[in-house]
Ligand SMILES: Nc1ncnc2c1ncn2[C@@H]1O[C@H](COP(=O)(O)OP(=O)(O)O)[C@@H](O)[C@H]1O
């Protein structure tokens with residue numbers, strides 16, 4: 001297990017480096033001079049020149065890349081063009097809410113999808129199976145923004161049941177909890193269908209496995225056969241398949257944050273790109289990509305936890 | 314009588330209509346004795362054993378007959394009653410020890426779970442002791458260490474021992490072993506058969522041993538039923554069957570093991586293979602492959618006839 005984990009970690013490192021390189025190159029092609037930005041609008045030419053030297057902008061490009069990495073290591077990603085706030089400060093304030101939103105979206109949607117998929121597989125061919133799968137297929141083609149806008153319109157605006165702009169505080173407070181409901185339903189809602197369909201396929205497959213027949217031959221209850229044998233084994237492919245949806249999750253988070261004015265990294269990214277705030281955009285892209293890598297790594301480790309053949313090899 | 318099958322029939326509903334994979338099988342198993350069921354691949358042995366366990370997957374269905382276990386018809390039991398019986402009164406082991414164990418659970422977990430299914434009162438630690446004892450009984454080296462092993466860490470023979478330990482953990486009266494050694498190599502095969510014989514002597518259980526290998530039958534069986542295309546074509550004690558086979562199919566099967574004392578003309582191998590259920594001829598199903606067939610054989614499937622005490626064959630030409 002430890003070797004497997006280290007291996008995965010070692011594989012993630014070059015990917016992270018690649019992401020940082022792309023972020024760096026992005027700043028090379030944009031028409032903004034970081035020294036001018038740092039110096040501020042009133043700075044004299046001498047001040048700008050001094051900052052250029054300090055930032056190493058006259059050095060060869062590879063030297064600049066290493067300078068950039070070492071500044072990054074110290075938490076320096078430059079300052080916003082718009083309001084001169086350090087990029088890392090803004091990122092630090094938005095990462096929490098984004099994690100909160102993802103947590104609130106996945107904590108209900110993945111279990112619900114797995115439950116629906118398992119029941120559909122167990123009762124395959126029944127009306128329950130057909131309806132669940134039809135709704136899931138419809139759900140896949142449902143864009144996040146559409147679901148979000150419908151919820152805002154009906155639940156938030158017409159009936160005024162729940163707040164729909166911004167974050168109300170930490171999740172465990174009443175205001176925080178109420179504020180996260182609509183965004184979490186929106187972001188999680190588009191996940192239930194795909195998870196249900198993937199689970200159904202995997203459970204149908206494992207229900208026909210020889211070891212499931214063995215489990216029945218032992219006299220186990222159907223509940224136990226399905227839960228501890230069919231579903232337990234199906235979770236291995238399901239986790240992998242859910243892992244493949246990470247991009248979809250991050251993209252959905254950006255959209256959800258934007259329409260619900262959720263103060264997260266996604267909304268920050270959209271704002272930075274729309275206002276051509278290049279350093280800020282670069283920061284958010286690095287954070288979102290790093291998130292992608294971390295979730296991937298988590299999925300790989302979860303895979304090993306679920307499968308002793310991987311864990312013990 | 315431990316188990317008595319009366320006219321058991323099982324069909325599959327397929328796109329090309331209903332097919333009878335098992336078509337009127339009657340058999341008996343005595344306590345402490347081994348009934349061997351032999352026949353080529355595809356003649357319905359697995360479908361028969363799964364029908365007895367009532368573990369047949371859709372679209373298979375038992376459509377007729379009775380399965381009497383100590384006088385109780387299993388086909389009339391509720392799902393709950395049947396579950397209570399599986400693993401406790403009847404247990405089953407399968408051909409593929411590789412895939413018949415769950416790869417994600419430890420050996421110990423899988424045995425303990427079988428015990429727990431029929432015992433809600435014992436403590437976990439006492440069940441664990443019982444599971445380790447079960448591993449010891451099937452002669453797995455270092456049982457308490459093997460308890461925590463996963464199936465992929467064991468060899469095929471060890472996995473089959475685990476299957477046997479699991480099946481016998483509940484002290485069943487009847488064990489159905491469906492080709493338990495087919496996937497194993499020869500020396501391991503002999504060890505597993507020895508083990509089954511010793512465990513039978515110890516527990517007095519009845520065994521149904523299914524195989525396509527007459528060598529295994531010779532080694533293990535007290536009584537034999539020869540199956541062909543969903544029916545029993547010959548029934549006798551093992552001794553009688555080898556000494557005086559009466560059905561041409563049995564003769565054909567015997568032809569594939571070398572016998573010096575067989576004075577009849579040797580049938581080295583039977584031409585062709587078992588037809589699938591939808592392609593069965595209306596008469597004797599073996600007739601198209603039978604060197605003894607005559608016109609009358611194509612009329613109707615011949616019934617089992619008594620040829621000697623305890624010896625029956627379903628052949629118009631018998632005694633041969
Ligand atoms: N799921 C199924 N659907 C249709 N036919 C089946 C199914 N399973 C088994 N059969 C039929 O039942 C017959 C007997 O199969 P089986 O009992 O597995 O043979 P054996 O164990 O003797 O090799 C086969 O000819 C096969 O065509």
Ligand SMILES: [Mg+2]
Nearest residue numbers: 358359360492
């Ligand atoms: Mg078989």
